[in-house]
Amino acid sequence: MQMNTPPRSTIRLTRRGRLVLIATGAVVAGTAVAVPLLSLDSPKKEAKPATLVIPEGWRASQVYEAVDKALALPAGTTRNALPKAGLKLPSDAGGNPEGYLFPATYPLDKKATPQTLLSYMVDTADKKFNGAPIAAGAQRNALNVYQTVTVASLVQAEAATDADMGKVARVVFNRLKRGLPLQLDSTINYALNRFTPRTTESDTRLASPYNSYQRMGLPPTPIDNPGEEAMRAAISPTPGDWLYFVTVKPGDTRFTASYAEHQRNVAEFNRNQQPSKSPVSRSAAPG
Numbered sequence: 001m002q003m004n005t006p007p008r009s010t011i012r013l014t015r016r017g018r019l020v021l022i023a024t025g026a027v028v029a030g031t032a033v034a035v036p037l038l039s040l041d042s043p044k045k046e047a048k049p050a051t052l053v054i055p056e057g058w059r060a061s062q063v064y065e066a067v068d069k070a071l072a073l074p075a076g077t078t079r080n081a082l083p084k085a086g087l088k089l090p091s092d093a094g095g096n097p098e099g100y101l102f103p104a105t106y107p108l109d110k111k112a113t114p115q116t117l118l119s120y121m122v123d124t125a126d127k128k129f130n131g132a133p134i135a136a137g138a139q140r141n142a143l144n145v146y147q148t149v150t151v152a153s154l155v156q157a158e159a160a161t162d163a164d165m166g167k168v169a170r171v172v173f174n175r176l177k178r179g180l181p182l183q184l185d186s187t188i189n190y191a192l193n194r195f196t197p198r199t200t201e202s203d204t205r206l207a208s209p210y211n212s213y214q215r216m217g218l219p220p221t222p223i224d225n226p227g228e229e230a231m232r233a234a235i236s237p238t239p240g241d242w243l244y245f246v247t248v249k250p251g252d253t254r255f256t257a258s259y260a261e262h263q264r265n266v267a268e269f270n271r272n273q274q275p276s277k278s279p280v281s282r283s284a285a286p287g
Helices: 060-070 114-129 132-140 145-158 162-178 185-191 228-235 259-272
Strands: 051-053 105-107 244-249 252-256
Touching: 051 060, 060 114, 105 114, 114 145, 114 228, 132 145, 132 228, 145 162, 145 185, 145 228, 162 228, 162 244, 162 252, 244 259, 252 259
Parallel strands: none
Antiparallel strands: 051 105, 244 252
16 A cells, blocks of 8 residues: 555546647648658659648647548548558557657658658657667666657646646656556546546546556556657656646646645646536646
């Protein structure tokens, strides 16, 4: 029994206090790294290619939908193309590209297909993640690169701002080191294929390997496709003893090592919610 872990009925889940953008268009304005897409045509004059922007933190399912729309393909085409895409994924991924569809701006040419787009995303991730800094950082934290990408995906999902990413990563590592469950509602949302800042007590009883309330350690795969800032946080977390965090209101995320202080922060979070809403099991990277 872990005496420093409060009873489940009093635990509040952690969640960033910002809305999650669910982009439904194939081309989205945003900051991203430009990645050249290999054209199968010989060089010739043609119209300027359209671009497909994959924002940081998108799930694989969102990427598949965006590719379908960008290429004017029937829904489900890109997902169904995975088995024949020949993606160069780490063995730990088991063929699942989640975490390795690197966020960037991808030019589209007339020969672009789901396979070529997915391959370039994965190849780009491979170049970004398998360099010496990431490998060395993963080793310092006693993780492999795939596990580090998983940590980065949690950071990407949970941090309200780039400035908070290092602290969120530290909470994850502190809880893993102490043998505490992560208790992140972002993993439950992933299992339920939803986007919401509100997690109920019944949600925390979900039978899923992604239920980080009931399962120890990291989730079995990344839960989104993290960007470079989240990866940097995952290999070099901010020093600190924090075990809990909660975004009380936009721009005000509070980190603490004290459960009592955390509960006061959660109470303030609940007071800031719409009065018409019923109380929820609120997170704070975990308790």
